[in-house]
Amino acid sequence: MTTAEAYARFAGREVRGVSPAYERLSRAVSRDDELLALLDGLPPAKRQPNLLFGVVRWLGGPVEDPAAFHDYTLTNWTTIEAQVRARATQTNEAGRCAVLLPVLAALPQPLALLEVGASAGLCLYPDRYAYRYGEHRVGSGEPVLECAATGLAPPARVPEVVWRAGLDLNPLDVTDPGDVSWLDALIWPEHEHRRARLRAATAIAAADPPLLIRGDLVDDLPALAARAPAGATLVVFHTSVLYQVPVPRREAFVRLVDGLPAHWVANEAPEVLPHEGLPEPPEEGLHNVLALDGRPLAWTRGHGQAITWFA
Known part of the structure; x- marks a missing residue:
């Protein structure tokens, strides 16, 4: 192209x-x-x-x-x-937690979360945000993440998270005004609601910073995964990240994560992480595919604003 x-x-x-x-x-x-x-x-x-x-x-x-x-x-x-x-496009959109929540809430609790391509780690706090799926609200506090859900019953509760860690080539620090200003610059001009969401999410992360490791998604993932506490369900996840990874490394990552003692939640564009037999997306525009352990479950929009379940 x-x-x-x-x-x-x-x-x-x-x-x-x-x-x-x-x-x-x-x-x-x-x-x-x-x-x-x-x-x-x-x-x-x-x-x-x-x-x-x-x-x-x-x-x-x-x-x-x-x-x-x-x-x-x-x-x-x-x-x-x-x-x-x-620099890199490290859009750290907390709203994506709204499309991850139905999967995370259904896994055996408690969870140990490990995000690949974590940026500042704002998607490591799905238990700290509130959600609204139409008239159905989950959780409490701010920010409230709005998501149009089709084809599924929204979860009844937020997950229980006992450990959270992220891996990134260039992790950002939510307590550093320069790093936060870069996250703000990556938000599209008209999206004031996302700027407000960024401020609320960074306040949550700054009050309880996650473990963020500078490293490679293949070379450094096993060692970080090994630090997850025993007795928790380890979940390795990523969303709109793999398009930045060269295809050979992307394929190596898929082989690696598939062999880890963990659940794997992926939320990537279908041309980036292909799946066979996908239905047509619900509308025009860019959609990601939400998948659990390699099994596609739903179409999602890039900032977490909609999920269409087809599994």
């Missing part, structure tokens, strides 16, 4: 109808030969729209107007390029 095609696809599948600013911007970049030439000088993994747009937002540049974005990016490319090369 060319860089132009990747930006057009981002506009049509990921942000269409949910971020007008990024839809306009990504379509404009897909037709902008000057910006495409700059992007093509980057490694393929560093050309993605979320990363470029997040860096420009983090630097205080304009993302609402494509013409202003074009001028700003050309003028400041040296600074932008350095940040793009140094």
Whole structure:
């Protein structure tokens, strides 16, 4: 896929109808030969729209107007390029816990959670958030994670979590204002509800920080998994992470996690982690597949806003 095609696809599948600013911007970049030439000088993994747009937002540049974005990016490319090369899209969306909850709540309790690609670890607190599936509410407190659920009865309670740990090549620190500002910059411009959710979730994590280990998802996973307490159900999970992992390492990870004494919960795009015999997704746009131990269960939306159960 060319860089132009990747930006057009981002506009049509990921942000269409949910971020007008990024839809306009990504379509404009897909037709902008000057910006495409700059992007093509980057490694393929560093050309993605979320990363470029997040860096420009983090630097205080304009993302609402494509013409202003074009001028700003050309003028400041040296600074932008350095940040793009140094950073990664570590969108730490606590809302994804809403689509993980039905699986986590049904496993033998208590749980030891190990997240691969944990970023700042905000998805390691499914027991601390509240949820609303239509009229059905689970848990208490803030933030309240809204999720449209189809085809399943929402869980009756939150899981019991006795251990939480994360593995990431570049873990972020919720007590570091600079790291939190990067997480904020990765949220799409119009999504003020997600900014409020980020503030509430980071407050929870900062009050009881998780164990976050800097490491590789293949080389360092077994040692971290071995630190989980006996008597708890170990759950290794990840959501919208594997697209950043080269295919050979992705395949090595799947072989590794499949052999661990743990349940494996994956929430990834179907082209990233394929499954046979999937039904059609419920609507246009980008959907992930929620799977338990390699068995696909449901379609989910990227920020946890909807789940459609088909298992």
